Amino acid sequence: MNATEPHLPTPRPVYVAGRAEQSEQTLSVYHPYDGNEIATVCVPSDEQVERAVAAAAAATHPFRTTPAHVRAAALDHVSRSLAARADEVAEMITAENGKPLKWAIVEVSRCVSTFRWAAEEARRFSGELQRLDTDPSAEGRMAVVRRVARGPVLGIAPFNFPLNLVAHKIAPAIAAGAPIIAKPAPRTPLSALLLGELLAQTDLPEGAFSVLAVGNEQTIELVQDPRLPVVSFTGSGPVGWSIMDSAPRKQVVLELGGNGAAVVCADWPELDFAAKRIATFGNYQAGQSCIAVQRVLVDKAVADRFVPKLLDAVNALRSGDPHDPEVEVGPLVDEAAAERVESWVNEAVSAGGKLLAGGKRDGASVSPTVLSEVPHDSKVWAEEVFGPVLVVSVTDGLDDAFDQVNDSQYGLQAGVFTRDVQVAFRARAELDVGGVIVGDVPSFRADQMPYGGVKGSGWGREGIRSAMNDLTEERIMVLTGLEL
Structure with a gap:
């Protein structure tokens, strides 16, 4: 002051x-x-x-x-x-x-x-x-x-x-x-x-x-x-x-807070759509949204096809001056926030995680980042990263995917990409979150609907x-x- x-x-x-x-x-x-x-x-x-x-x-x-x-x-x-x-x-x-x-x-x-x-x-x-x-x-x-x-x-x-x-x-x-x-x-x-x-x-x-x-x-x-x-x-x-x-x-x-999970099920036919939605809503607001996608849980049956599409979608995002109407990813709120995100990414890589995209910082900006094989006690997985970072985990079926969603101190929203109505209702019943978004990312919010979380999310x-x-x-x- x-x-x-x-x-x-x-x-x-x-x-x-x-x-x-x-x-x-x-x-x-x-x-x-x-x-x-x-x-x-x-x-x-x-x-x-x-x-x-x-x-x-x-x-x-x-x-x-x-x-x-x-x-x-x-x-x-x-x-x-x-x-x-x-x-x-x-x-x-x-x-x-x-x-x-x-x-x-x-x-x-x-x-x-x-x-x-x-x-x-x-x-x-x-x-x-x-x-x-x-x-x-x-x-x-x-x-x-x-x-x-x-x-x-x-x-x-x-x-x-x-x-x-x-x-x-x-x-x-x-x-x-x-x-x-x-x-x-x-x-x-x-x-x-x-x-x-x-x-x-x-x-x-x-x-x-x-x-x-x-x-x-x-x-x-x-x-x-x-x-x-x-x-x-x-x-x-x-x-x-x-x-x-x-x-x-x-x-x-x-x-x-939250550390929003997006589950890509084996039955989901539109992998390009899922990849683009996850890439966009893991990085919109520079990831500074409590319902931004952070954890990406993709079934092993589609992982080999999905992950390259996700990387293409992330790398296609345009970063830069936020006043440019074409820019999709701007800076974090300040340089200290960007330094924290950078340190969390480096910590995950040092612990054995693989850096698939991004990971670079320039002032208050962090390039859209994708990690895989990250230990689940790493901050980028277990905490709310609140930055443009996606962490990919390949899952062995629905039981494994839903267990990973629930293995979190947070429970705000989750997205489940499925066309199977039985899977949708099972997700609603089993996932410990305030909202399940079927067929889309956890980042969807209509301002008139009930919105909030369980556990550490509020x-x-x-x-x-x-x-x-x-x-x-x-x-x-x-x-x-x-x-x-």
Whole structure:
């Protein structure tokens, strides 16, 4: 953090209880590809953070009872505004995050849909009627069952999807009538602050939202603040579990890491398709996605034909300047992340793994990499590499493949390339993951579906309606003396 320098543009404001504010301290944002400073943003003071929390707490009941059309209209406004400014917003994502422009455009499109679905859910979040006269003691009684916001939410988002993962904190909270304090990653705050700008143009009540680019120390204090009874975190496992441990009486939702497996079964006829999908989604976002393909489990019956196709598809990917619309693989978020990935690859090779492609680093960029015969205790196999690395393992049938998928501390999603419906249902039953994608990579996600993992991959679910359930609790009203 540094004092604002005179030659720089006015720092991007924070949003405190729905209003844009400047602050004395600022944070510089740098382009991962070339290291140039692209913007400065305001870092809120302790006093501003306190006002944001106090306003969220004060807004708890008023926001719960805000008419659905007000919340839906605000969400619709954000969706339409993002669509109208899609090119500008995509360039912003690429500048702060380094992801190729083609993937930034996809992220904006997804975020447009995320807010639109949230607006739809806000309109139909009505509850249900439950007749109680199924028992003689409750004749003439009916229960009105509704879900009510637990209270203000602290939403902590990561750097890898700086727009849409912030949206998955903000949009369901507003749809459910829960005040939200959104905390973006310090390296990628610009997209989140843009969402604050758009929300500030709506009629949401004071305190319904704040967007605060705070540091780690302030974040710990927010996690432990009793006025924020819900914490929704997306990021690394160690940080996520430490949040849960430090706030044992809170509702904590964790979307953590993975080491996504793609299983290529012996019956799969379209090996070219599987190879291209795995190559693309092992390297999109430079592998910085918790559902990027990392482990490739290919049946020995097709391995000799599949692996060369995979290498051809990986080598055909274009790397370089992420602002080039033809580039598919950009830099990692910073050079330290690239150095870590490089060290993990070198460690695997030193332990006996074979380097089939890539493995080279240039600054913050790592060339798309394929390894095979890697010991299963190597970091590139057992941990979340979060980089453009694929590890191939040849399997001896389905039992072996599914055992290898499950032999992991993670359990987010898995992809199973099969045309056999029996295999598909067996995968759903046996794989210890939150989602099984049949006929495609584990990287598929529709933003309206339940999304989350088991084991070390998290607790709770995203996806607009699923997230709204996590942010709310059931309450009932029983009506008496009715003729049913």
